[in-house]
Amino acid sequence: MMASINKVEMLSEDKFQYFKDICSIYKAIENGEDTDEIKKKVTDLFGKFEEFRQKLKSVAAIDRKIDDLNAELDSSNHMMKERRKVLKEALEVFRSFTTEL
Numbered sequence: 001m002m003a004s005i006n007k008v009e010m011l012s013e014d015k016f017q018y019f020k021d022i023c024s025i026y027k028a029i030e031n032g033e034d035t036d037e038i039k040k041k042v043t044d045l046f047g048k049f050e051e052f053r054q055k056l057k058s059v060a061a062i063d064r065k066i067d068d069l070n071a072e073l074d075s076s077n078h079m080m081k082e083r084r085k086v087l088k089e090a091l092e093v094f095r096s097f098t099t100e101l
Helices: 002-030 035-100
Strands: none
Touching: 002 035
């Protein structure tokens, strides 16, 4: 769970950096900077977007794994309750049998 929280914090930092990069590109366009330099900034930004998309996939995979583990835990808890119930019934039968002796 902690890994998921750390990923979310990292994603928030990334989004802020993307905003700064977009502002930088906008300023470069306004200031009439060299188009090749602007193209390089845009290309770099698209590369960062792809990295961000991969991080989102990673977070989604972690969330799915957590959901799967929670489902397994719920199933295991249910099975344990059923086992306790059966053992309790068996103990009652055993007690009734021993009291008759």
